[in-house]
Amino acid sequence: xxxxxxxxxxxxxxxxxxxxxxxxxxxxxxxxxxxxxxxxxxxxxxxxxxxxxxxxxxxxxxxxxxxxxxxxxxxxxxxxxxxxxxxxxxxxxxxxxxxxxxxxxxxxxxxxxxxxxxxxxxxxxxxxxxxxxxxxxxxxxxxxxxxxxxxxxxxxxxxxxxxxx
Amino acid sequence: xxxxxxxxxxxxxxxxxxxxxxxxxxxxxxxxxxxxxxxxxxxxxxxxxxxxxxxxxxxxxxxxxxxxxxxxxxxxxxxxxxxxxxxxxxxxxxxxxxxxxxxxxxxxxxxxxxxxxxxxxxxxxxxxxxxxxxxxxxxxxxxxxxxxxxxxxxxxxxxxxxxxxxxxxxxxxxxxxxxxxxxxxxxxxxxxxxxxxxxxxxxxxxxxxxxxxxxxxxxxxxxxxxxxxxxxxxxxxxxxxxxxxxxxxxxxxxxxxxxxxxxxxxxxx
Numbered sequence: 001x002x003x004x005x006x007x008x009x010x011x012x013x014x015x016x017x018x019x020x021x022x023x024x025x026x027x028x029x030x031x032x033x034x035x036x037x038x039x040x041x042x043x044x045x046x047x048x049x050x051x052x053x054x055x056x057x058x059x060x061x062x063x064x065x066x067x068x069x070x071x072x073x074x075x076x077x078x079x080x081x082x083x084x085x086x087x088x089x090x091x092x093x094x095x096x097x098x099x100x101x102x103x104x105x106x107x108x109x110x111x112x113x114x115x116x117x118x119x120x121x122x123x124x125x126x127x128x129x130x131x132x133x134x135x136x137x138x139x140x141x142x143x144x145x146x147x148x149x150x151x152x153x154x155x156x157x158x159x160x161x162x163x164x165x
Numbered sequence: 166x167x168x169x170x171x172x173x174x175x176x177x178x179x180x181x182x183x184x185x186x187x188x189x190x191x192x193x194x195x196x197x198x199x200x201x202x203x204x205x206x207x208x209x210x211x212x213x214x215x216x217x218x219x220x221x222x223x224x225x226x227x228x229x230x231x232x233x234x235x236x237x238x239x240x241x242x243x244x245x246x247x248x249x250x251x252x253x254x255x256x257x258x259x260x261x262x263x264x265x266x267x268x269x270x271x272x273x274x275x276x277x278x279x280x281x282x283x284x285x286x287x288x289x290x291x292x293x294x295x296x297x298x299x300x301x302x303x304x305x306x307x308x309x310x311x312x313x314x315x316x317x318x319x320x321x322x323x324x325x326x327x328x329x330x331x332x333x334x335x336x337x338x339x340x341x342x343x344x345x346x347x348x349x350x351x352x353x354x355x356x357x358x359x360x361x362x363x364x365x366x367x368x369x370x371x372x373x374x375x376x377x378x379x380x381x382x383x384x385x386x387x388x389x390x391x392x393x394x395x396x397x398x399x400x401x402x403x404x405x406x407x408x409x410x411x412x413x414x415x416x417x418x419x420x421x422x423x424x425x426x427x428x429x430x431x432x433x434x
Contacts, residue, residue: 035266037313038184038352040428043361043397044197047430062358065269087232088198092266134267 026077027099027122029069033086034094034134036065044089052081065094078109079127079159094134096127097164109158111150116163125161130154184350184367185308185315188390188404188422192317192348193273193308195261196229201429203227210406210420214288219417220244221296233261241296245285253283255295259306270311277321278303286332290382290413291375292325292342298334300325304344313352320345323375339379347372350392365394369404377413384411386418400426 033045039062049058049067054075059068071077079096086093102123105112113128128145130138145151151160185192196202204225209218222242229235237257242249256279263274279302281294294300304321324341327333334340348371355363369392374385390404402424411418 032268034268035264035271035310037269037310038186038394039358039361039363039365039397040186040394040400044200044428044430046361047200048197051431060361062361090194090197090229090232092264094266094268135265136267 025073025075025101025104026071026079027101028071029079029082029099030095030097031067031069031082031086032094032096033065033067033091035091041089041091045086045091048085048089049082052077052085079132080156083131092134093132096132097124098127098161099124105161105163111148111158111160112163113145113148113151113160114162116165120165124164126164128160128162129158132159184313184352184369184392185310185317185348186367186392186400186426187317187348187350187369187371188392188402188424189371189373189388189406190317190319190346190348191257191259191277191306192315193261193275193306194271195233195235195259195275196227196428197430198229198231199432200229201226201432202426203429204424204426207423208420209423210417212417214416218420220249222249223296235259239281239295241281241283243285243296252285252296253281253299255279255281270309272307272309274305274307276303276305277319283328284331285328287325287328287334289416290338290377291384291415291418292323292340292377294323294325298325299328300340302344315348315350317348317350318346339377339382341379342375342377344373344375346374361397365397367392367394372409373406382413384413384415384418385409388422390422398428398430400424402426 036042042060042062042065045067046058046060049055049069054072054077055069056072057070079098082096083093099122128141150158185194206223208221212219220243223239225237225239227235227237239255240251241253242251259275259277261273261275265272279294282299283297292298294302300323302321302323304319306317306319308315308317321344323344325334350367350369352365353368354366369390371388372385373388374383376383386406386408388404388406390402393401404422406420408418
C-alpha cells in the first residue's frame with residue numbers, strides 16, 4: 001500500500017512538474033549584444049548560444065548585433081542563461097526581450113515594474129536588471145525604479161520585467 | 166622618450182575609437198571562453214649585419230579559460246643558424262579586469278604577463294622575448310572600440326636573462342626595458358553585413374617602441390597591416406614592420422609578417 005502511494009506521488013509530481021514547465025516557458029529571446037562590431041565577435045556569441053540544447057535556432061542581424069533565439073517547447077530556461085552565454089563570448093547584453101507564455105511571469109523569479117493588462121496567448125517583456133541593459137540605461141532605470149525595493153538589491157536570481165505588449 | 170610615453174598614455178585615456186585583432190599588439194579583449202585559437206605566425210626580416218633574411222616560424226595556441234582569463238603557448242623556430250631550429254617557447258596569460266561596454270563600443274583594460282625561454286645567440290641590444298631572448302614581460306593594455314575603429318595602447322616592463330645554456334646576457338647591455346605600443350584598426354569592408362560568410366577587411370597601423378631602462382637607448386617602429394577575416398572564423402594578416410627611429414643595435418628591424426589564425430569555438434559543451 002505504502003509503495004503504491006509512493007509511486008502515485010512520484011508520478012503525480014512528475015506530471016505536475018511537466019505541466020508547470022509547459023505553461024511557464026520562454027518561447028523566444030531577442031538579445032542585443034554590446035561591445036562589438038566585428039562578425040567574428042558576433043560569431044562567438046552565436047556559437048555560445050548554440051551550445052544550449054534548448055536552442056532550436058539563432059538568427060543574427062550582424063549590423064545591430066541582435067540575436068533572435070528560438071527555444072524548444074517545454075524548456076525551463078531562465079533569462080540568466082543568456083547573460084552567461086553572451087558574457088562567455090566576451091561581451092554583454094544591451095537589451096533582452098523575451099517572448100513567453102503569459103503564465104511564466106506569474107511565478108516567483110519575475111517582478112513586474114509596470115502594469116499592463118495582457119490577454120494574448122504570448123507576452124513580450126524586457127528584462128531591466130543590471131547586466132541585461134547597458135550601463136547607461138541601468139543608471140537611468142535605477143532612478144525610475146527607486147521605489148521598487150528589490151531593484152536596487154541586484155539579486156541575480158530575480159528578474160525585473162517590463163511588459164511590452 | 167618620457168614625453169613619448171606620456172603622449173601614448175594620454176592618447177589611450179582619451180575617448181577614441183575599433184577593429185582590434187592587431188598583428189603585433191594583443192588587445193585588452195580575450196578569446197571567447199572555452200575556445201581554442203590556433204595561430205601560425207611567420208616573419209621574414211632583412212638582416213642588417215649580414216646578407217640574407219631572418220625567418221621566424223611561430224605556432225601558437227590560445228585558450229579562453231573563462232570570460233576574463235586566457236592562456237597562450239608559443240614555440241619559436243628560426244633559421245638563424247642556417248637551418249630551421251626550435252630555439253625556444255613562451256607562455257602568456259592575460260586577465261581582463263575592466264570592461265565598459267555600450268552598443269557598438271567598448272573600453273577594456275587587461276593585465277598580461279609572459280615568460281619565454283630561448284637558446285639562440287644574443288646578437289642585438291633590442292630585448293625581444295618573442296623569439297630572441299629568455300625573459301619575462303608584464304604590463305597593461307587598454308582598448309577602446311567605437312563602431313568600426315579600434316584604438317589600443319599598452320605599456321610593459323620586459324627583462325632579459327641568459328639564453329641558456331650557451332649564451333649569457335652580455336654585461337655591457339641593459340637587460341630590462343620599457344615597451345609601449347599604440348595601435349589603430351578600422352573595419353573597411355563590408356560597409357553593411359549580410360552574413361557570417363562575408364569576408365571582412367581590416368586596415369591597421371601600429372606603433373611599437375622600446376626604451377632600455379639603463380641607458381635610454383630606444384627604437385620606434387611602425388607596422389601597417391591588412392587583415393582578412395573569412396567565414397567569421399579564420400584570419401589572415403599581412404604586415405610590414407619599418408623602423409622609424411632607433412638608437413640601439415638591432416640585427417633585423419625591417420621585414421614582413423604573415424599570420425594565419427583559426428578559432429575553434431566551444432571545445433567542450
